[in-house]
Amino acid sequence: MSHTIEQLLELQQATLQSLARLLEQEKGAIVSRQSAEIERLAKDKLNLINSIQQQDHLIASHAQRQRLTEEAELTAAVDSIKATAEKCKELNEINGEALQRAQLSFHKLNNLFQQSRGKNQMTYNSEGAAQSIRSLGTNLKA
Structure with missing residues (x-):
């Protein structure tokens, strides 16, 4: 099934928001030192990151990808996705430092x-x- 570029952007944003929520959960697990939960969340995080990479590939190879820079609505969606991705990166770095x-x-x-x-x-x-x-x-021996 072929998705529109808008659908792919919405899916990417939703997946990144899921990742951000997961990173917050991971932070709580690190603070409370729940090793089994940290391990489970790490696996879930890896799955989400793989999904994000696949979605990114679909967006980059989409026939209408040029619209991303031409239409203000899509440009704003891309900017929002980039901001959410940056937030995830920061949260992940904080969690990494906490784990260390x-x-x-x-x-x-x-x-x-x-x-x-x-x-x-x-x-x-x-x-x-x-x-x-x-x-x-x-x-x-006594």
Whole structure:
């Protein structure tokens, strides 16, 4: 089924608005550290981005694409699409930075746990040298 250029522009705008809503949901999932939800939203985001690329290709190869620069109504629609795409790009960058901060925070916390675990397993031998013992108190035969 062949779509009009107007229908393709409306579809592109609707898909970009869906992406913007999804990016807001992703932000909430990142803030609340819901890893399963983040993963699901990432897959949905990829599907939407693929749809946007396909729609963009259909618009670029449409027989009436020259109307996009000739008619004020279509030019305004293209400008709106570009603005929504820019908003999505900004939201995605913000989410990416938040994910990086969360990952850095996780690594710092993990390092603290590793250090803490190492301190609890530290003991001294008969010469007074520190040594780490993993079986402290677990190999008693009494």
